[in-house]
Amino acid sequence: MSVGRALQGMGAGFTVPSALAILTTTYPAGPERNKALGIFGGTAAIGSVVGVLLGGILGSTIAQGKVEDRRLDIFGMASFTIGIVTIIYYLSESPAKGWTSAATLAPLIIGIVLLITFIVIELKIDYPIMPPHIWRSRRFLASCATALCLMAALNAHFYFSSLAFQDVLGYTSLKTSLAFITHGIGAIIAVGVLSMLIPHVRSKIFLVVGWVFMIASGVMWAQLKADSSYWSIPFPSLIVNLISMVCIWLTCQINSVADAADEDQGVVGAVYNVSLQIGAPIGIAISNIIANHKNGTFAVGSELLPGYIDAFYSFAVMGGVGLVVTLILYPNSDPVRPPTKAEETDVEVGTATAEDDERGTGDKEEIEEYSEIKAGSVNATVYSESSASLEKRV
Template sequence: MFVISRALQGVGAANTVPTAMALIAINYPAGPERTKAFSVFGAFGGLGAVVGILMAGGLISSIGWQWIFRVSSFAAYFLLFLGFLVIPLTPPKSEKPKIDYFGAITATVGVTGIVYYISTGVEYGWASPKTLPVFIVGLLLVVSFVYIESKVDSPLMPLRVWKNKTFVASVALAFVQMAMFQGVIYYVNMVFQEVYGWTTIKTALGFLVHSLLAIVVFTILGRVLPRLPLKPIILTGFLLRCGTALMFSFVNEHTSYWRLSFPALIIHVFGVGFSMLPLQITAARDADNKDQGLVGAIYNTGLQLGGPFGVAILNVISISTNDNNDGAIDGGAALMKGYRNSFYGIIALGVFGFILAMIILPWDKPNRPTKKVVEETKDLEAGAPQGMEEMSTIDEQELDASKIESDGSTVASHN
């Protein structure tokens, strides 16, 4: 039942997140307006990720873990009703869309096999008949998926979107940053319960500063990001998150919560906000309107895969370390040796993300139109009536899509 429910949850995420990003792109013209909308969207996504941790801890300690799922279902039904009221219906297309069944099957089963191998390899052995064949089949299916996408008429993932190196870097960084996020949350939780010996409710209260501060930080970032350069913020975010993992690596059963854990969680909130929100803007802003849903889907897939891959790899590090200790370790502060190495693994992920962002991501500002938008604007001006000639003097660096409206022609409609 859990496996089936998790699969349905993935289907739900695939239907909602990319569609929401596409709706934003369609309803807001390229430039500051779209950037601001994506900033608000990303801020609420980040809030959900961190506030859910606090809520889950409180529910587990009070009325039971089952209510985590019940409360989530209530929220989903409420959003279903709200979406029915506010999201406009679009007329059905005359042409029935083609579905890439082979691509969907090979991608899903292939990635699942790879995750299974990483998750169970430390228990059964990396060359075990229970794990290695699954891994090989998974790799072959992923390769088959790429080949299928290059041949079919209506691919599930058109390969053209990967020609934009900024988008490629954004998806890779989404994978890395979610692996770091889930890794920090998981191992901080283990430190609180195993090393400190805290109860579930006390652990939830330990995360309280993380959740409450996230509400403030993410809300502010949603308003100011459209006016700031994104790349320096993303780089700073990865450095802050590395600092969080480094601070937790020094924690032991005698370390005060207020001396290391408390400030580390505060730093983590800023690190997540500085990296997660700008990355989402960077991934979607340069894509064509027709590809916004696709771009959102791929970006969301990077996030969804980053979590399980990250935790699986970090678990391999932790379990392998603790199994090498003398004597059996059932729990307690002795587990910190493996947790510490996992925090080192999180630092390595952060360093990789920092280097990738430094090399590939552009240094431009979010409120500056992309080269593509500027070129399209020039094309509009070249064929525009006399009344638009004075607009040619506008500086390209300060060009706003909303300023070139004339006779119903805008950059957004031109796209």
């Protein structure tokens, strides 16, 4: 599984920068490029949502072997998937086509109706794909809300930092890709360090620190100038951002499944990942609106910087929203880990040994007393038999 996950990350590392480079070199800076990148982000989000849902379905049905009388929530799956996809389409396409145009409003209305239908279905049937009881966990609800805020801020960050590298600082596609290497390498190191700290620090503290760093990263990027060097603004901003990302991501992932029963682990993981994917187009859409409002339609090159600065501030605000969500929704206490089977066995063995020790002295005395009685009985029997034999001889 770890190797597969590593290969998946390598594949994304190869394809995403290359695809982004093709788009940015094919479409000049301005409305056409913005539209192309918006479609690129939207289709990626749609694919991620569909993939996560299908993975959760397969993991909870086919992967577990033959299950008697296992019914699938076909209508629930269809209504939720299509509803989410159409809403993501609206968020992705509206900056280019207009937020009130028929081409975007129609999918939005369809998506809302389908999601309402999905909720009704899940409340009525006996075999829901998303059992309503999973939302009773405050920790799970908070993790999903926090994950959505995280991906909204992160995608706004990566989207506009990539554009700033190329449009404002004049980096080539290759140089832009290399500029993010520090972020990737630093994230690997940060994951190792923070993984060791997580058992010793409360989850809520990790999240608060992460959101503070996220806000700081956005504010730092907003100080970018057309003549800024890589080491003055982008590099420290990327380092601060990766610390933020790892703090929030690791903590949310651990807490999202902490309260779930074994039979709900698959669906809880799928819903949590859907929250991540939904946040991506929301963040890009919001920051795009803000940037385009400042830059207008025909700005190019360094003229785009004012709008990009506003976009960087917008993702700092998204970090602030995530901080508020964390403070309000997240429980102060960490989840209590249930004992493993091995630990339960140790407890049972220890209890039995203690009970044996308590009655050990009494058992020993009873055994000795019984032995004495038995020996006495044997001696008495032998004595009686010997006496009888002697009387016969006399």
